[in-house]
Amino acid sequence: xxxxxxxxxxxxxxxxxxxxxxxxxxxxxxxxxxxxxxxxxxxxxxxxxxxxxxxxxxxxxxxxxxxxxxxxxxxxxxxxxxxxxxxxxxxxxxxxxxxxxxxxxxxxxxxxxxxxxxxxxxxxxxxxxxxxxxxxxxxxxxxxxxxxxxxxxxxxxxxxxxxxxxxxxxxxxxxxxxxxxxxxxxxxxxxxxxxxxxxxxxxxxxxxxxxxxxxxxxxxxxxxxxxxxxxxxxxxxxxxxxxxxxxxxxxxxxxxxxxxxxxxxxxxxxxxxxxxxxxxxxxx
Amino acid sequence: xxxxxxxxxxxxxxxxxxxxxxxxxxxxxxxxxxxxxxxxxxxxxxxxxxxxxxxxxxxxxxxxxxxxxxxxxxxxxxxxxxxxxxxxxxxxxxxxxxxxxxxxxxxxxxxxxxxxxxxxxxxxxxxxxxxxxxxxxxxxxxxxxxxxxxxxxxxxxxxxxxxxxxxxxxxxxxxxxxxxxxxxxxxxxxxxxxxxxxxxxxxxxxxxxxxxxxxxxxxxxxxxxxxxxxxxxxxxxxxxxxxxxxxxxxxxxxxxxxxxxxxxxxxxxxxxxxxxxxxxxxxxxxxxxxxxxxxxx
Numbered sequence: 001x002x003x004x005x006x007x008x009x010x011x012x013x014x015x016x017x018x019x020x021x022x023x024x025x026x027x028x029x030x031x032x033x034x035x036x037x038x039x040x041x042x043x044x045x046x047x048x049x050x051x052x053x054x055x056x057x058x059x060x061x062x063x064x065x066x067x068x069x070x071x072x073x074x075x076x077x078x079x080x081x082x083x084x085x086x087x088x089x090x091x092x093x094x095x096x097x098x099x100x101x102x103x104x105x106x107x108x109x110x111x112x113x114x115x116x117x118x119x120x121x122x123x124x125x126x127x128x129x130x131x132x133x134x135x136x137x138x139x140x141x142x143x144x145x146x147x148x149x150x151x152x153x154x155x156x157x158x159x160x161x162x163x164x165x166x167x168x169x170x171x172x173x174x175x176x177x178x179x180x181x182x183x184x185x186x187x188x189x190x191x192x193x194x195x196x197x198x199x200x201x202x203x204x205x206x207x208x209x210x211x212x213x214x215x216x217x218x219x220x221x222x223x224x225x226x227x228x229x230x231x232x233x234x235x236x237x238x239x240x241x242x243x244x245x246x247x248x249x250x251x252x253x254x255x256x257x258x259x260x261x262x263x264x265x266x267x268x269x270x271x272x273x274x275x276x277x278x279x280x281x282x283x284x
Numbered sequence: 285x286x287x288x289x290x291x292x293x294x295x296x297x298x299x300x301x302x303x304x305x306x307x308x309x310x311x312x313x314x315x316x317x318x319x320x321x322x323x324x325x326x327x328x329x330x331x332x333x334x335x336x337x338x339x340x341x342x343x344x345x346x347x348x349x350x351x352x353x354x355x356x357x358x359x360x361x362x363x364x365x366x367x368x369x370x371x372x373x374x375x376x377x378x379x380x381x382x383x384x385x386x387x388x389x390x391x392x393x394x395x396x397x398x399x400x401x402x403x404x405x406x407x408x409x410x411x412x413x414x415x416x417x418x419x420x421x422x423x424x425x426x427x428x429x430x431x432x433x434x435x436x437x438x439x440x441x442x443x444x445x446x447x448x449x450x451x452x453x454x455x456x457x458x459x460x461x462x463x464x465x466x467x468x469x470x471x472x473x474x475x476x477x478x479x480x481x482x483x484x485x486x487x488x489x490x491x492x493x494x495x496x497x498x499x500x501x502x503x504x505x506x507x508x509x510x511x512x513x514x515x516x517x518x519x520x521x522x523x524x525x526x527x528x529x530x531x532x533x534x535x536x537x538x539x540x541x542x543x544x545x546x547x548x549x550x551x552x553x554x555x556x557x558x559x560x561x562x563x564x565x566x567x568x569x570x571x572x573x574x575x576x577x578x579x580x581x
Contacts (some may be wrong), residue, residue: 003480003481004480007480007481007484008480008481011389011392011393011396011427012393012402014386014389014390015393015394015402015403015406016392016452017386017390017391018406018409018410018455019406019409020358021414021448021451022409022412023415024428025420025421025424025448026430028424028427029420029423031297032423032427039445046415052406062542079369081313081360082313082314082316082317083317084310085310085311085312085313085314085317086314086317087308089310089311089314090314092311093307093311103314103315103318106318106321107318108320108567108571109321109564109568110317110566111318112505112509112563112564112565112566112567113321113324113509113560113563114508114509114510114511114560114565115509115510115511116509116511116539116543116556116559117324117328117509117539117556117559118542118562119347119543120539120543120552120556121320121324121327122324124327125323134364137485140529147313149322151317154317154569158317182300182302182303183303183306183307184298184299184303184306184307185299187301187306191358195353199351201345205415208415211417212415212416212417212418212419212420213417214417214418214419215511215512215513215540218512227568229303230322235404239417239419239512242419242420242422242423242516243512243515243516246422246426246515246516247424247515247516247519256422258423258427260559261419261420261423264417264419264420265417265420268415268416268417269412269415269416271415272412272414273412274413274417275412280576282285
């Protein structure tokens, strides 16, 4: 074989390796959760019990699925006005100059802060504030985690939005201005309808981030295995549960945690896929 | 002035007012979003600088007793985070060794096969890999390496988990960079009779080196602060450990340990400050490379 051919095989084999890694991850999670699935079946998804007491071990994922969706969707709602403002600021109002490039750098750096540092800051700065406001006795809980998550996903939620807003055709905006529209009216009636689905795709991808976030949530959510009763209640997300309990888990609990990992993997996969699908439609 | 113009006049004023309120609210909210960055930096700097001294970089993390005695005597806690720094260097270095070659080769493959069904599948899978939560990769590292290979928690398992995490960003940045290189460059080399693989290795990749390097540095900065996957793989260690089949510490793991130990609380800030500066530094240098060292044709 000449080097030409070897080189081409090398290129293709790297692609094959990617496929193998992905298949390997899926297969590993599947195989790992078989014992748990045999024991609990699909009831695992709907059971609210998480009882590791020996003899009457019983595991269910519902409180953690709900906890995950509650924290991440709440985070998305909190982040929306901020991310949308940044998108508009960078994509429409101030495209060039020192101020927007400063804001752009700050937002980029927000994305660089490690999760565990966000968790620390949340613990020492945000948690006491939440407790002081009387929202919840100690300041831990779903709401506190959501606020931290909201800050963490601002960069992801705003960057795609800024891009699509800046691509709205100038002629459309000028047409609206020439009819006497104010800038706010242009934003509302021209930019949002035009760039809406792109902005939305950015939020979906940010949601995917929030669902998988682990450390900051683990440090703030209170780690309760009961079904959360409201947004100020304590809870656990799928990621924080695994982080907390995987280390010492054995037997049934171990495979139940892998099954939780599988559910988390599938949910983030679906959310990301929807986001990519919207983006693909956009560019087509 | 008749009534109808007065009404339209009032309406006009209302619209302009609405516009003004909206603009100001937007500017306010946009800049408010950046405030946490400075609050975090400020808090870490104020509380962490006291611990930053020579021994912080060269000594191992103190145990609870040492820290308790130091705090009781109102002294600075002895010791440092050397075990974490060495661990992070080893784990991240090994992860990079695995991910960088594979990532660049795969990115080249995708750039060279813009169309093609299999390339499309690979592209889709790389996108999906990018979204896999880091904790799930921790579970994978545990099942793939900790149990069967190293028979216990190990730096190697951490490296494998982190290498999967950094792969997508290297692949995508390589692909994107190489796609921007004009085809004429490649055609010129090919027309001179240079074999295809030499064109890629000697012409295309060197031309795109800055973009690839940016992706690599961003990938490293993405994994350097990761804690969750390391909790399930590298676990942590109180001493400096250079054996990759043994449990190892890392700076983010130390932050987590200090957080959980009330006696060591004073160490959190300096360790976090170090970690944050390291990652922000990597981020900024990636940006500087992308800006200053742009591809020249």
